[in-house]
Amino acid sequence: MNFEKIEQAYDLLLENVQTIQNLLGTNFYDALIEQNADYLAGSHENEVVATNIASLKQLQLTAEEWRRAYQFLFIKANQTEPMQYNHQFTPDSIGFILTFLLEQLVTEEQVTVLEIGSGTGNLAQTILNHSQKEIDYLGIEVGDLLIDLSASIADVMDSSVHFAQGDAVRPQILKESQVIIGDLPIGYYPDDRIAQRYQVASPNEHTYAHHLLMEQSLKYLKQDGYAILLAPNDLLTSPQSPLLKNWLKEHASVVAVMTLPATLFGAQSMAKTIFVLQKQTDVPVETFVYPLTNLQSPEELQAFTENFKKWKQDNAI
Structure with a gap:
C-alpha cells in the first residue's frame, strides 16, 4: 500500500468535490457522487475536474488505496457536514x-x-x-x-x-x-x-x-x-x-x-x-x-x- 499515492488521491478527490460543490451549489456528499460519475465517464466540462480525473487514473490505485482515500474524504466531510451517528x-x-x-x-x-x-x-x-x-x-x-x-x-x-x-x-x-x-x-x-x-x-x-x-x-x-x-x-x-x-x-x-x-x-x-x-x-x-x-x-x-x-x-x- 502506497501512502503517498493515497494522499495524492485524497487531495485530487477533495479538490474535485469542492469544485463540483461550488459549480452545482450542492452538499459535499452529492458532489462526491457526481465526482465518481465523472471519474467513470473519464471527463468533465470543468478543466480542473477533468485534469484531476486524468491524474487519478494515472495513479492506478489498488482497492485498499481507494478505500483509504475515500475514508479520509469522509473524515474531512464530517468536520463541516457531519452525518448522523x-x-x-x-x-x-x-x-x-x-x-x-x-x-x-x-x-x-x-x-x-x-x-x-x-x-x-x-x-x-x-x-x-x-x-x-x-x-x-x-x-x-x-x-x-x-x-x-x-x-x-x-x-x-x-x-x-x-x-x-x-x-x-x-x-x-x-x-x-x-x-x-x-x-x-x-x-x-x-x-x-x-x-x-x-x-x-x-x-x-x-x-x-x-x-x-x-x-x-x-x-x-x-x-x-x-x-x-x-x-x-x-x-x-x-x-x-x-x-x-x-x-x-x-x-x-x-x-x-x-x-x-x-x-x-x-x-x-x-x-x-x-x-x-x-x-x-x-x-x-x-x-x-x-x-x-x-x-x-x-x-x-x-x-x-x-x-x-x-x-x-x-x-x-
Missing part, C-alpha cells in the same frame, strides 16, 4: 476484527455475506480487501444518499460488492447467507405496525431497531452460519432486553461476546459490543467472552487472536 463508517480496527472472525468461523473458501445496513460501504470494502476468502457480498441499506455513495464508490473501485436499497426490518426476498454482518443502528424503529410482526416487539412503545434487525438477521442466515453484529453495550440489560432474551432462548445461541473500548465511540451511550449468534442447535457451545480494551496494542490483539483460536479448537468450531 448511525450513518458514520465503522472504524477500521473493528472491521479488521470482524474480518478475523469471519476467517476463523467459516471453513469454506467461498462465503456468502449479507450486511444489514451497509452505510457508505466502508465495512464491506474492508472485509473484501483483507479477507483471504472469495466473498459473495450483498449490502442492504435504506438511505438514498448512502446507497448512492456506496454504489458509486464500488463502481470507481471496480469492486465485486453489490448493494440493494431497502428497509432491512421489512421482509425482503433474499437468499440465506453463511455470514450476516451488521453495525446495527441505535434507536427506535418508528413503524409499530411493522414491528409488531416480530417476537422482540415492545407492546408499550416503539421497539429498538437493533432488536428487530437482530431477529431479522437470523431469518436470512443458513443453519450453520454466523451473524456477527455490533450492538449497544446494554443489549442484555436495557429496558427492552427481556423481550430480546426470550427470543434468544428460543431461536439463537450466543457464540461469542467481545466488548470494545469506549474510546472508539463518540459517547458512552453509543458504545457497542460485538455479538456472534447462530441459529439454535441441540449442541451447546461455551460462549467466548473477551474484553478488548486497546485495539491499537499489537500485544493485546495477539492475545485476543490466540485466545479465540484456542476456544475454537476446544469447542470444535
